[in-house]
Amino acid sequence: MEELPSAKRARPVTINDIAALTGVAPSTVSRALSKPGRVNHATRERIEAAARELNYVPNTQARALSSGRTGTIAVLVSAITNPFYFGIIRGTQQQLKAAGYAQLLIDTEDSGELEAAMLHKMRRSLDGAILAASRLSDRALAALATEIPLVTINRNVRGVQSVIIDTPAGIGQAVEHLVSLGHRDLIYVSGPQSSWPNEARWQALRSSAARHGVQARRAGPFPAERPSGSAAADAVVNTKATACIVFNDLLAIGMLTRLRERGVRVPGDISIVGCDDIFGADFCHPTLTTLTAPIEQAGRVSVSMLLSLLTDRLPDQNQRRCVVLPTHLTVRESSGPIA
């Protein structure tokens, strides 16, 4: 057909070519290349030499078809533009590459249906998946986990391995910080209701406030996006409260912008504390006091868990692991003493 004179685009090299060249059976080549040790050292050397000489590149599709293992892991995030996921993506990418896996990035657009559909559709071409912000119900998640190896981040469901960033514990630190600055009325600026951490953070704030004998109220819910910060800011101003803890930094940064527009001073009039410590929290204006989360580490750990799940093939479903990662308060300019 397209036999170019230079013989470009030639038929790709296969293990059969290597077998022919070295005089062994294709299966031996396969073994030598994929499970060294189960083959004579000398022949293995020859095979590897031949492979190098022919510039052999294994066909992952064929390998996947017969072995069932695809060598790719999906990472699902709810909105790729949320800088929170940078850290996750970076962490998973690192570990996956080190382990020889490819990373398939999927944006679920904050939709549980899309999430489930994608996972179901791709389940045969994945070795596993990491759900960085699942919007699925507990039931749906547990069901999916039987179809495909799963690790969730910030989502605690029976029967599903998970990495939890313990922001709720950090909330305690934040409350203490604010109370010691004289604040007696704390607002929680709520994120999406479908978000599991959102609820956990609010509960943590409430019980922590109760312990300190201060008032805790709630505003929202708001989408966890910067533009929603305007509405959130206005809502908080209406409450007359002097301090708030915001679902995440993205929303908090949006609030900062709006408050500045309105001439509300931060922290003079209102103190603001965010969650996560994302890219931007340290250079926005004023810089943001926030709960620093080990995001990248969460990504790395989630991959480790998933990989060990793949190799160990633990038959016991109940042998579920849940790793909890601590957070800590990073005080910057957006929080201060009550006026």
Next chain:
Amino acid sequence: MEELPSAKRARPVTINDIAALTGVAPSTVSRALSKPGRVNHATRERIEAAARELNYVPNTQARALSSGRTGTIAVLVSAITNPFYFGIIRGTQQQLKAAGYAQLLIDTEDSGELEAAMLHKMRRSLDGAILAASRLSDRALAALATEIPLVTINRNVRGVQSVIIDTPAGIGQAVEHLVSLGHRDLIYVSGPQSSWPNEARWQALRSSAARHGVQARRAGPFPAERPSGSAAADAVVNTKATACIVFNDLLAIGMLTRLRERGVRVPGDISIVGCDDIFGADFCHPTLTTLTAPIEQAGRVSVSMLLSLLTDRLPDQNQRRCVVLPTHLTVRESSGPIA
């Protein structure tokens, strides 16, 4: 509908199951599902109904093995943590999903070798690739383009389709802006030398400055990362210049932080103009005057080009397309009149 408890992890449904159920040959099922129109309307309906009933999910590996098409496209970025790529990733993701492709995200860690190695290794499991920041030589790129369909972003090489964000043209606007504010000595804060746009931006600045009869000098090169902003800021201060244009916003934001630490006023003492208008440019302090680039659009366009390349199978290598996307200056707080 849902699988029975006993029938967990059952053998996945294949076209053979559908064939058996509908009483046609597997090949007919294959045709009906992948190229409708080449099959009788009635039988096709039956097949589709059966597929739905059995909850059939095609095996992409097997499909890829026999057809050669994998349905996945790689997007290579030089550093996943650079917010510039958010837009790219988002843009490509959108279009790819719409076209039914999966997106494989690869971080090349700013290394040309890694980039080439990855592409070579995965070339059989990809239908094509988008290089958002290639560090490869022109020769290497042209060579790779014969192995696998390629579209580059911000990289102009013969024989390779590309999307160019015309920041150099925008540089002209930035220079006019600065000159009209009274600046007569402009510094270009250089990014990585291996970056193609870096050179293009410097040349644009130089010729534009010449046209206006003002001085143009160069500082750096610096890695395009926020921490490098400190060194860059110090270097610029040393030049005694009153204004600079910075390779990208990430570096510019880093400079802002350092200048603030040092008590250098922006724009009072130095005006700063960035490039790209990334996440953060509008809420850093002071907010950053920058060349706004249609990043997400670049991602979308690159996918369109790649897909048409795949379908059209243009036999003429010379029929290369290069789409140029305009940029514009967005004036914010970091640039002002000379003191």
Next chain:
DNA sequence: GTGAAAGCGCTAACAT
């Protein structure tokens, strides 16, 4: 329009 048959490249039992 549909069926039969031959692989795609590799791995995984079984033999030896």
Next chain:
DNA sequence: ATGTTAGCGCTTTCAC
């Protein structure tokens, strides 16, 4: 330790 033999699930000639 190595060779033999079947497939994995699908697409794709080539007949009919």
